[in-house]
Amino acid sequence: MRDQVTSSDRVNYGAVIALVAISFMLLRKWIAGGVCKSRACLDGKTVVITGANTGIGMETAKDMARRGARVVMACRDLTRAENAAEYIRRSTGNGNVVIRHLNLASLYSVQEFVKEFIATEERLDILINNAGKIEFDDLFFDKRPYSPLLSYKQSKLANVLFSRELARRMKGTGVSSYCLHPGVIRTELIRHILVRFPVLKIILSLPCILLMKTPWQGAQTSIYCAVTEGLESKSGCYFSDCAEKDPAPEGKDDEVARRLWEESAGLVGLNPRR
Ligand SMILES: NC(=O)c1ccc[n+]([C@@H]2O[C@H](COP(=O)([O-])OP(=O)(O)OC[C@H]3O[C@@H](n4cnc5c(N)ncnc54)[C@H](OP(=O)(O)O)[C@@H]3O)[C@@H](O)[C@H]2O)c1
Known part of the structure; x- marks a missing residue:
């Protein structure tokens, strides 16, 4: 019994x-979520990736190198970039991974940098995500108390609107621009917060491992937008999980997108009409 x-x-x-x-x-x-199924070969192409020394950027760089592209990692931190480049070279067998030190002080420096590395007919892919509000009267939190969350949301909405406006301005030139939500991913994104709360870091580590995307999974939509053939007609659109999605209404406001472009160009001394 x-x-x-x-x-x-x-x-x-x-x-x-x-x-x-x-x-x-x-x-x-x-x-x-979605996985990029494209087998596109990038032999002879040059891909420029900012923020490529860790997280989504590094996984994207690895994928592009594996497809044969010459990968230019545009980074601020040269030591971290060297480590990442070495890892990518070793894991993909592509030695054509180079580093350029980029100080993102202005939109102008990025523009000049990109011009140096990509031909105009090549596709410029802008990687992004979701809602908030653009406070034109106080873009830099000079008049109100600084809020990291509000600031982050404003910056992400600015990414969406920038991508949309860029697509509008580049229509007919062969340059496409996409924005995307990569998912919730286990990267170093909140390292500056967690460093102040070591106990919280330990408490969150298990749920993060169980419930968040890996960096490889988080890079899939970026890779999808970068390599999928025939996506040019979707320039200006918003993607998530390797599929087109509807962005929040704030991300579809063409008037705010135009104003943001002009404000940004003015701030870095560029002609807003171009
Ligand atoms: N992880 C997520 O769950 C998630 C969700 C939605 C959207 N995203 C977006 O995806 C993008 C990549 O995030 P991630 O998760 O891969 O983050 P991450 O692991 O923190 O990587 C961020 C990268 O961007 C670089 N970077 C940060 N600030 C910069 C600046 N001001 N100028 C130039 N480079 C800068 C960092 O390089 P340094 O070493 O020089 O700091 C690093 O290489 C971000 O735009 C993030 O907002 C992430």
């Missing part, structure tokens, strides 16, 4: 463990 109870318990435990394992696998698959 005792043996029978024990063996039936074992069956029950086994069933529960199997159910939990299957549920977890399905959850992870759902969290992973």
Whole structure:
């Protein structure tokens, strides 16, 4: 009798463990989102990636190198960039990964930098995400208390609007611009916050491993927008999980997008009409 109870318990435990394992696998698959299926070869192409020394940028750089592209990593931190470049060279077998030190002091320096490396007919892919509000009267939080979250949301909305306006201005030139939400990914994004809260960092580590995308999964939509053939007609559109999605209404405001472009150009001393 005792043996029978024990063996039936074992069956029950086994069933529960199997159910939990299957549920977890399905959850992870759902969290992973879309995967870029394109096998496009990038031999002879040059790809410029900012923020390529870690996170989504580094995974994107690795994928582009694997496809044969010459990868230019535009980074601020040369030591971290060297480590990342070495890792990418080793893991992809592509030695054509170079680093350029980029001090993102202004839009102008980025523009000059990009001009140096990509031909005008090549596609310029702008990688981005979601809503907030552009406070034109106080873009830099000079008049109101600084809020990291509001500031982050404003910067992401600015990314969406910039991509949209760039697509409008570049129409017919062969240059496309896309914006995207990469998902919620386990990267170094909140390292400056976590460094101040070491206990929180430990508490969050397990849920982060279980519930967030890996950097490879988080890079899939960026890669999809960069390499998918025939996507040019979707220039200015918003993507998530390797598919076109509808952005928040704030991200579709063409008047705010135009004004933001003009304000930004003015701030860095460029002609807003160009
Ligand atoms: N992770 C997510 O869940 C998530 C979700 C939605 C959107 N995103 C967006 O995806 C992008 C990449 O994020 P990530 O998760 O890969 O972050 P990450 O691991 O923190 O990487 C950020 C990269 O950007 C560079 N960077 C940061 N500030 C910069 C600046 N002012 N000028 C030039 N380079 C700068 C960093 O280089 P340094 O070493 O020079 O600092 C680093 O290479 C960000 O725009 C983020 O907002 C991420």
